[in-house]
Amino acid sequence: MSHPSINVHDVETDKVKYAMGENVSVSMSLTNNRDVTCNPEMLVRVLDPHNNNVFEDSFPVTLNASETINEIINFTLPIPLGYGIYLVVVDAYFDGRKIGSGSTYFEIDKSYIVRLTLDKSNGVYKVRENMSVDLEITNVGSALWSTLINVSIP
Incomplete structure (x- = not known):
């Protein structure tokens, strides 16, 4: 008796990069390597870095x-x-034994762009000289997020 x-193959996600809170679609192909019907339980896990x-x-599946x-x-990504x-x-x-496995990966990319602009193009200031700083933060992800920004100038 065998x-x-x-064979768990062609495991793929619909994208290679995601943002927090995005929907993920995982596709896979499953091949029965034997000449009899098999009813395995499939377990899908996503592991962080x-x-x-x-x-x-x-x-x-049957x-x-x-x-x-x-x-x-x-x-949906948490x-x-x-x-x-x-x-x-x-x-x-x-029956509690692993009989096949496949994997793929994706990246959680930073979901924001930060742009800091100084009022002097060369960025050189004298001691105690006033300066103006523009800070622009753009959410390029698909989810709401919040963060704490700490700006310090030595």
Whole structure:
């Protein structure tokens, strides 16, 4: 008797960069490597750059003998999230044993642009000389966010 075996392949997200609070779509192809029907439980996890779970969901599938199917799972990224590379891991389990795995990754990019403009083009000031500073912050992400800004001039 052969043990079940699933090839988890073509794991992809709909984008390579996301902002906090955005919707993510993960697609995958699952192939039954055996000549008998298999009913694995699929586990999808998203791990942050520190290997912490930020999303987890599972769902059952039925794969006939040597069949390949495509699945899609959608979720919303939590707020707040740190910046960096996130790993999407898709595992297939049968009777508590892992029988297949696939993965991909995406990046949480900074969702804002900061522009600081001084009133002198060369940026050189004398001691105790007045200066004007324009600070522009643009939210380029899809979610609301807040932050604390600390400006200090030595």
